[in-house]
Amino acid sequence: MADIRSPLPGTFYRAPSPEEPPFKNEGDAVAVGDVIGLVEVMKSFMEVKAEVAGKITRFVAENEQPVTAGAVLAEVEG
Amino acid sequence: MAIRRLFIANRGEIAVRIVRSAKALGIETVQAHSEADADMLAVRLADHAVCIGPPAAKQSYLDADRIVAAARDAGCDAVHPGYGFLAENADFAEKVEAAGMVFVGPSPDTIRTMGDKAAARAAAIAAGVPVVPGSDGRLANADAAVAAAEKVGYPVMIKAAAGGGGRGIRIAETEEELRRLAPQAQSEAQAAFGDGGLYLERVVRDARHIEVQILGDGSRAVHCFERECSLQRRRQKVWEEAPAACLDAETRATLCASAVALAENVGYRGAGTLEYLYEPTTGSFFFIEMNTRIQVEHPVTEMVTGLDLIAEMLRVAGGEPLSVRQEDIRLDGHAIEVRINAEDPANNFMPFPGLVGALSIPEGEGVRFDGMIYEGYAIPPFYDSLLGKLIVHGPDRAAAIDRMAEALKTLCIEGVKTTVPLHAALAADPAVKAGEFHTQFLEPWLAGQTLAAE
Known part of the structure; x- marks a missing residue:
């Protein structure tokens, strides 16, 4: 089990825009470097990438939720 | 009341x-x-x-x-x-x-009119304010484009009438180029927007961003001279000055009078700013848009005129007439403002929210800091990165730049990365000192710099 954490404090988004589907859903496979969400910090958007390959078992942070630096966004099962 | x-x-x-x-x-x-x-x-x-x-x-x-x-x-x-x-x-x-x-602020109607690009352009033309010359409406074909270009003057910029965001923009220096580029632009516009209509506008060479501060009480308006904000990164102003050193007295007077004419024509109430592009080679200026609010860089105007623009806004909003006559507003010396953002200039201006540690804020004659920070303040990540503005005033531009360089040495915000190293490098740059820049200057300049973080 590995956690994907937010690199910066900000607002977490699961999709590239409100009109588009989420980058990843629970149960989806992820490869190293896959984008799983965005964190908006001071009007800039930073991609959050998976650092391990596996399957996303759960999103801990909800879409549009404020997050702190280091907060767990999702859990990955290797 | x-x-x-x-x-x-x-x-x-x-x-x-x-x-x-x-x-x-x-x-x-x-x-x-x-x-x-x-x-x-x-x-x-x-x-x-x-x-x-x-x-x-x-x-x-x-x-x-x-x-x-x-x-x-x-x-x-x-x-x-x-x-x-x-x-x-x-x-x-x-x-x-x-x-x-x-x-x-101004009336909802004024905000609506001046917030709409086409309506603002029409209001400017009605007040006799020069706008960037362009074709009247869409151009059906290359011949129409050539005819329009002869009226507005080369070089011209060809844009998709239905477009936006700079897509499909081409620049033609001559008729021959225009005849070659217009069909390309047309088919690209057709593919991108399902509409091949073109629009054409005169190119403003080495454009400088100059804006005039105005104040109005609904019937009378005055100008508080101009600011120059040509140093921009991603269309965000970085360094602002008052007055614009590139203008001679006659151009300044004509420019500022045009702003007052437009403000009075729309019955403007409150503080507002008219933005222009200025072309140094021809000495011409063109209205581009109006901001119907106080601006970030208003302090440079306050430093060279001695006015309190916010107080004036509040008095006028309370129903008083303007407290100043045009002849009471005089230019004194030169002022510069730099934006202190919580961003790391050494790392592509990455936002840097964090906890403000020890603070050292410069003060003294001709130095002002408009800020939002204090020691122990946690900068929230949810809003823009502006922490404050360092503003200096001197008897002339060279003295103001020296004062800025000195003040930047004193300014220290521990715990976060800021744009201070960028401003220190700008204050030491020969082109900046000589006032030789335009709106496209800063980004290539940044590409050639190594800005060490503090």
Whole structure:
């Protein structure tokens, strides 16, 4: 089990825009470097990438939720 | 009726600035804040504070109904919108007025007219203000484009009539080039927008961004001279000056008079800024748009004129006529402002929210800092990165740049990365010192620099 954490404090988004589907859903496979969400910090958007390959078992942070630096966004099962 | 109790519907340094001027006028202040901003400086300085919602701006600072209700419930008789957020939202201004309060700014109709690019251009033409020459409406084919280009003068920029965002823009220096490029632009516009209509505009070479500060009371308007804000990164102003050193006295007088003519023509009330492009090789200027609010860089104007623009806005909003006549407003020396952002210039201006550690803020003659920070303040990540503005004044431009370089050495904000190293490098740059720059100067300049973080 590995956690994907937010690199910066900000607002977490699961999709590239409100009109588009989420980058990843629970149960989806992820490869190293896959984008799983965005964190908006001071009007800039930073991609959050998976650092391990596996399957996303759960999103801990909800879409549009404020997050702190280091907060767990999702859990990955290797 | 004079304002007694003011609701400040903004945050950050501009909220601090508004609280200070309101207090100096004896106006009671009620500061709005989101859940993430309960500790901000303006909340500490204001007489009262009201939470208006969650951290996300759309649920707090951008929620017009919630703000109007909060202002009314707090017993306020006026709302100052600051800049950004709802400052240029005509519907918000209307809601404030419908709730029986004064909106500190122009009428909703003026905001609406000047906020619409085509309507603002028409208003400028009606007031005799020069605009960037362009074709009247869409061009059907290359012959029509050539005919239009002869009227506006080469070089011309060809744009898709249906487009936006700079897509499909081409520049033609000669008729031959235009005949070659127009069909390309047309088919590209057709493919991108399903509409091959073209529009053509004169290119402003080495354009400098110059803007005129105006004040109006609904019938009379005055100008407070101009600012130059050509040093921009990603269309964000980085370094601003007053006056614009590239203008001679005659051009300055014509430019500023054009701004007053437009302001009076639309019955402008409050503080506003008319933005122009200035072409140094021909000495011509062209109106591009108007901002119907106070601007971030207003302090440079205050430093060279001695006016308090926020106080003037509040007095005019309270029903008083302008307190100054045009002949009372004089230019004194030169002022420069730099924006201190929580960004790391050594790392592609990555945002850097964090905890403010030890602070050293320069002060003394000709030095001003408009800020929002204090030691121990946690900068929230939910809003823009502006921490404050360092403003200096000197008897002339060279003295102002020297003073800026000195003041930047004293300015120290521990705990966060800031844009201070960028400004120190600009203040030491020969081209900047010589005033030889334009709106496309900064980005290539940055590409050739290594900006060491502090």
